[in-house]
Each structure stands twice: as C-alpha cells, then as structure tokens.
Amino acid sequence: MYVTDQGIKISLEGVVTLEHVNRVYKMGNHEIHALKDVSLSLETGKLVVVLGPSGSGKTTLLNVLGAIDKCDGRIIVNDLDITRLNKKQLTKYRREKCGFIFQFFNLLPVFNALENVEYAIELASRLSRKEVTKRATDYLRKVGLFEKRYHFPSQLSGGEQQRVAAARAMAKNPELLLCDEPTGELSVAEGKQVLAVLQNMMKERPDVLTVLVTHNQKISQIGDIVIRLRSGEVDSIEKQTPIHAEELSW
Numbered sequence: 119m120y121v122t123d124q125g126i127k128i129s130l131e132g133v134v135t136l137e138h139v140n141r142v143y144k145m146g147n148h149e150i151h152a153l154k155d156v157s158l159s160l161e162t163g164k165l166v167v168v169l170g171p172s173g174s175g176k177t178t179l180l181n182v183l184g185a186i187d188k189c190d191g192r193i194i195v196n197d198l199d200i201t202r203l204n205k206k207q208l209t210k211y212r213r214e215k216c217g218f219i220f221q222f223f224n225l226l227p228v229f230n231a232l233e234n235v236e237y238a239i240e241l242a243s244r245l246s247r248k249e250v251t252k253r254a255t256d257y258l259r260k261v262g263l264f265e266k267r268y269h270f271p272s273q274l275s276g277g278e279q280q281r282v283a284a285a286r287a288m289a290k291n292p293e294l295l296l297c298d299e300p301t302g303e304l305s306v307a308e309g310k311q312v313l314a315v316l317q318n319m320m321k322e323r324p325d326v327l328t329v330l331v332t333h334n335q336k337i338s339q340i341g342d343i344v345i346r347l348r349s350g351e352v353d354s355i356e357k358q359t360p361i362h363a364e365e366l367s368w
C-alpha cells in the first residue's frame with residue numbers, strides 16, 4: 119500500500135513507480151541535472167527499453183532504480199518506497215530484489231561461473247548449500263553454460279561471461295532486472311545470444327520488471343515499451359510489439 123501526498127491509498131502490487139525523480143550532480147560550483155522530473159509507472163512482466171544517446175541519463179536512471187545512487191523524488195517498487203530506506207534496508211533491497219547486468223560483466227575473477235552464481239544466491243536467500251548449488255546449476259543450464267560451469271571468467275568469451283551475469287542476476291529471484299548496455303562490449307552474434315537469453319528468462323518470470331538501457335535504436339525493438347531519454351528528460355514512451363532477439367541485426 120502506498121499513500122500519495124494527498125493521502126490517497128493505492129495498491130501498487132506489481133508496479134514500479136517513479137514520481138518526480140531528479141538527480142543533480144554537483145561538480146564544484148557547476149551542476150549537472152542528470153535526471154529531470156522523471157515520472158513513470160511500469161508494470162512487471164514487461165521488458166522496458168530505455169533508449170537515449172550517451173549522457174542522456176540512462177545509467178543514472180538504472181542506478182537510482184537499483185538504489186546504487188540516490189535521488190530526489192519517490193521510487194516505489196512493489197509497494198516498497200525505496201527512497202525512504204535506511205542504509206541497512208537499502209543493502210537488503212539491492213541484494214535481494216535487484217539483479218544487475220553491467221556492460222563489462224563484473225564477474226568475480228577468482229570464482230568460477232558456478233561460484234559466481236552461487237554467491238549471488240547466498241547473499242539473497244537462506245537456501246541450504248545443496249539448494250544453492252542446484253539453483254545455480256539450473257540457471258547456468260538455462261543460459262547454455264552447463265558444460266562450462268567450472269570455467270573461470272578469464273576462460274570464457276565476453277558473451278559467455280555476460281550469460282553467466284544474466285544467470286547470476288536472475289537466480290536470486292529479483293523483482294527488478296536492471297541491464298546497462300549489456301551488449302555494449304559484444305559482437306553482434308554474442309550480443310543477440312545474450313538478449314535472447316534475457317527474453318527467454320523473462321517469459322518464465324512475469325513478476326519481474328526488466329529495464330534494459332541502450333543507445334542502440336535497433337536493440338530497442340526487443341522492448342514491450344520504449345522510453346526515450348533526452349538530456350535527463352523523458353522524451354516519449356511508446357508501447358510496441360517486440361521482435362525476438364534472433365531477428366535483430368545491428
């Protein structure tokens with residue numbers, strides 16, 4: 119349950135809402151307005167693509183959704199107002215409710231693929247050791263890496279590392295899957311494979327909201343909703359029939 123400034127009670131099950139979100143970075147006596155009065159309501163089960171040129175605020179938007187960065191305004195994730203949480207609650211929110219996929223994979227280099235996924239599950243849940251291994255193995259199978267589960271990141275291609283990152287992000291059962299230019303470092307073929315994995319995992323999880331940011335207009339075709347950002351402002355929001363990642367080319 120969420121109470122508006124006017125005292126109206128609204129149930130927001132399955133919805134992520136941003137209300138007048140602003141993020142201003144102060145650089146000496148210079149201010150950068152990275153997000154300007156962003157208000158959005160997003161349904162779970164959807165793939166939302168945030169499209170915009172470099173510097174338009176895409177990463178800032180993902181970071182405030184994942185509580186990696188702070189902001190002014192309100193963000194409500196399935197009834198939880200994340201802009202009112204204390205430090206401990208924020209850590210719990212990030213660990214348990216947010217799956218992150220970054221441009222540069224960010225796997226732990228001293229852990230193999232299986233251990234990378236297991237570690238994320240351990241931080242987010244209270245499963246037994248055996249259950250953790252089973253779930254991590256299942257997710258690596260889903261992303262086509264069962265055979266390579268004992269490989270270290272340095273023994274995997276970029277696309278394979280990103281598929282491990284996708285397994286790691288989803289295996290913790292997040293409410294939000296936040297993907298920042300996940301194909302930015304990959305060849306088109308590997309990038310398409312990663313996007314196909316994300317689309318397939320999404321279909322199994324209608325309770326998850328996936329937000330994928332990209333500067334690539336072609337990639338935005340896989341979204342159910344495309345939000346265009348320009349200079350930190352929402353320029354347009356469009357619904358569309360998504361195409362499958364296999365059909366993309368860029």
Ligand code: ADP
Nearest residue numbers: 143150152170171172173174175176177178179
């Ligand atoms: P995008 O991901 O679309 O390229 P960003 O969200 O990274 O854009 O950045 C939006 C604007 O905010 C840019 O002008 C960028 O330089 C600025 N910015 C982002 N992060 C910081 C920061 N930590 N400190 C100062 N300025 C920042």
Ligand code: MG
Nearest residue numbers: 176177178298
């Ligand atoms: Mg960025």
